[in-house]
Amino acid sequence: MTGDTAANKHRTTQQDEQVPTYDHPAGGWGSVQSVARMFGTTGPSPVALKMLAKLNKPRGVMCSSCAWAKPAKPHRFEFCENGAKATLWELDPARADASFFEAHTLSELRSWHDQDLESSGRLTTPLRYDAQSDRYRSVSWDEAFTAIGRELTALPPKQSVFYASGHAGLEASYLYALFARALGHQNLPQSSNMCHETTSVNLATSIGTPVGTCTLEDFDHCDAIFFFGQNTGSNSPRFLHTLKDAVDRGCRIVTFNPVRERGLIEFVDPQDPKQMTIGRSTEISEKYYQVRPGGDVAVLTGLIKCVLDTDAKAPGTVIDFDFINDETDGYDAMLEAVQAATWDEIEAHSGLSRALIEEAAQIYISADKAIAIYGMGLTQHVNGWLNLGMLCNLLFLRGNIGKLGTGISPVRGHSNVQGQRTVGVGEKTKHMPSDKLRALFDIDPPQEDGMNIVHAGEAMLDGRVKAMISLGGNLLRAMPDRERMEQVWRKLNLTVNIATKLNRTHLFPGREGYLLPCLGRTDRDIQASGPQAVTMEDSLSHIYGSIGEADPPGEDVMSETAIVCAMAEASPPDNPKLCWRDWAGNYDLIRDLIEATFPDDFRDFNERMFQPGGFDRGNAARDRDWQTDSGRAQFTTPTTLSALGEVPSEPTTLTLITLRSNDQFNTTIYGFSDRLRGLSGDRKIVLMNRDEIARLGLSEGQKVSLASTIDDGTKRQVDGLTLTAFDLPAGCVAGYYPELNPLVPLALHEKNSQTPAYKGAPVRVIA
Structure with a gap:
């Protein structure tokens, strides 16, 4: 597999323009119009306007949507499109009475x-x-x-x-x-x-804390941010202000995600009059790689191999051996396992070429201080523990936990x-x-x-x-x-x-x-x-x-x-x-x-x-106080290159990833517009790469069913889905949560935390 094939080119570097897409930045007038539509539904009451003006400000109302941080010096409007929707939804004048x-x-x-x-x-x-x-x-x-x-x-x-x-x-x-x-x-x-029980259980094993280590101050000092499986534009849009500020001062952002999400591609700040009129949008991700579902373990293995190889050419110039020797356990076992993985295996599991992974690795190596961000794209897998362990491994190699401008930061959902x-x-x-x-x-x-x-x-x-x-x-x-x-x-x-x-x-x-x-x-x-x-x-x-x-x-x-x-x-x-x-x-x-x-x-x-700005309840790992069994940060030894429970071997078996739309918060559906993906209307759809549709002898717009391939005596099938061409990696399909939850068995969950594998369920398409 190479980075020059047609199949790889469009899904790792360029948007496939022949499928639904959103041609505008996240934020901007699209966000303003979406909030205005909610006002049209509920009415712009004085109390709603007052509430939004005080949202996420000291002695105001803390947003009931996402859990992103509230700065000590808030913007004039310290709320995003989703926060406004959640607030207006709760202030609904309609009554479900007796x-x-x-x-x-x-x-x-x-x-x-x-x-x-x-x-x-x-x-x-x-x-x-x-x-x-x-x-x-x-x-x-x-x-x-x-x-x-x-x-x-x-x-x-x-x-x-x-x-x-x-x-x-x-x-x-x-x-x-x-x-x-x-x-x-x-x-x-x-x-x-x-969602994040994988974090609570497995971060505690690696670094001794069940939560992330970053504060807002770290984003003012980092040189690089690596995103894995997180859709900031729809799930925590206020984070985009932090990312824009980081990019403006020279921070480099790299994203790995099966779906090209607009919020991590470009952004227009709705509170910046210049950007909203004549200014250019801010490019958020310098590099965006469409990894296969479950392929993050392989990507991280490849990134670590690149760090090791670069340091081998100039010993001690890349790897922070003082940190490894003073603060960690398990380095040698991790090293042996990573060195044993071949690039052919890494390319096959990740869907990315060696050249692309090396390109991303050079950004990490050149950064003095780096932050890793992740979402449910890492946690909702059978081997989610390994996703998190390998991400910690990458950070440990350069001492990127426990100093200003570094850390690991899961982005939580509910407030x-x-x-x-x-x-x-x-x-x-x-x-x-x-x-x-x-x-x-x-x-x-x-x-x-x-x-x-x-x-x-x-x-x-x-x-x-x-x-x-x-x-x-x-x-x-x-x-x-x-x-x-x-x-x-x-x-x-x-x-x-x-x-x-x-x-x-x-x-x-x-x-x-x-x-x-x-x-x-x-x-x-x-x-x-x-x-x-x-x-x-x-x-x-x-x-x-x-x-x-x-x-x-x-x-x-x-x-x-x-x-x-x-x-x-x-x-x-x-x-x-x-x-x-x-x-x-x-x-x-x-x-x-x-x-x-x-x-x-x-x-x-x-x-x-x-x-x-809230008071900080503290985090021991941020101070390099590792509250693990060994009292040290723990390297994880990879046992496989896939986060999937079982890598599909049958050509008709595909990996299902569930998504939330732009008009949705968890199970709450505000409307039927998935604006940032260029989709709208019926939520009963299944998204698939155009080449995969042709390979399976299907056609765009066809009504299909999805069926679980797990044979445990229970039939799991969702009917009446419209097949929709979309820019996705080969070997997977995507559809909306919670409509496709029936396809995921209770028993298909992350190994240590039992988090459902909503991002890695095996299914087949039935015409």
Whole structure:
């Protein structure tokens, strides 16, 4: 395989202009028009304008969309297209009240599109499912909490699962984790189980921390940034301002991704009048390489070989042997494995030529300080552990962790998904220190680790789980093996969904099913002690306070924190040190508890929560304090050159990668425009390289099905997809999440963390 073949040329260096594409930069007028369209849907109310003006600013509202950092000196408008959409979506004037549910059965609502369900408006009253009429009916809060407490009391603790999406603030999340452990279980899966649990588990093995090491300051000093499997333009657009500033001062950016995403190609700053009128766009990536899905291990192996070869020609001029000798373990084993890999193997797995990989390596070698950025393109693979280990290996070779301008930085999705884990929402005993819980609350927390999402799904299928409590989210829609999970969900004894809007998960209630309306991030939260603030943590480990200012959607809507407290108060144990009612009335008291439980991370929590730019809770690896088993940073020895569980050998087997559109946040569908990819309309599409379409004897526009090739006794197939030519590497197809989730089995997941392999599922196309 060479870099000069026609097949390689268009997918590694140039856009294939014969397929749908977006010819404009990310940001710019396209972004402005998209926000304006949302205003046309919801109406430009004064409170919406006020909220957007204060979004992501000190003592303002922290965006409920992505988890990107909020600078100490914010822009005039410190929000992006996605943040505006999320804010306006939450400020929806429509109401899904009792009369709405009286007018629609759940059977009818299951025929609606996901967007139509959420467009029905904000939830306003607590609801209980009535099986006889197949409707949600109003219920008082007291009746709901009493019934929920009764059901939880009747079940053995380990038969309950408490799920949390990444939205709820640190206060509600901490009490939720405490509630589960006081009840007697640690079944606390979280949305990170489906995206960045690979990070939490495997970064801890390599560098001793479950989170990234960078701060915003590092981006002011780096010489190169290497991106792997992350779509900044759609998933965290405010990051583009940071990247533009880096490029403007001379930083070189290199991207590896199967899809050419516009946000990492070029950008126009909507807040720069010159760029918006006569100025040129900023080229973000100097080099952009379309690696095959699962091929990042091979790419990283090739980059490391280049570093080794260059240093061999001038020993000690490239590799930081002081760092390796003083700070790391495992170098020799890694070295032997990398040297054993041939360039033919690397080219075959990566889909890139040696010349292209050497080109990228020279940028890395020439940079004194480099940062590695990654997203779910690395984590949602069976061998995601190896993706991360090899990325750390590359950084270790030149000492690019633990000094200014360097580091590894996973880009998280939901706004507080990292923070929830920090305050104890997780299935492992280590996520919430047992000694602190005993001292503070006189409870004896369980010592056996609980269930993550995959384990909980398996336990529901075999009847070991009887109750599912969801603090936000649309879990059933987000999970793999969705059709099997929908069938078993309704057999549960109890389902409780705490939510702002209706979504598809709510349409599959258990025998006792409750839908409880909660305040959103933008809503004013008044409790016994007065107005309340909530807090969250960004991707860069900074903590921020947030104050909502909008009128709640109804008088009968409670905060997430108050709902958690009321459920806990109605459940065992009866413990005078569990002061649920006091905590619901004053969130300062909860922050005091968080500080007492995690003193190193939350020193002076209440005093620092509104610090501009957030307060940094610290990161040991950034200080080269490696909290690994060996006390040193750990090189990873590659055992394969592919992140896929099994590299397809049959010519008709393709690798599926799932995508989010530009008009989407996680499972929330704002609209049907995927502007930055040049796509719009129907989401039931499958994208494929033009040459692959011809090779398989198919034609563009043809209706096809995708079927899983995993033979485990369960048929997994999605029908009615329109085949669409798109600029992708050979051997893969792409389509939208969550529509294609049924093709991914629960058992197809990352080796160590059980993160579903949404970026590496084997499928075939059926005409």
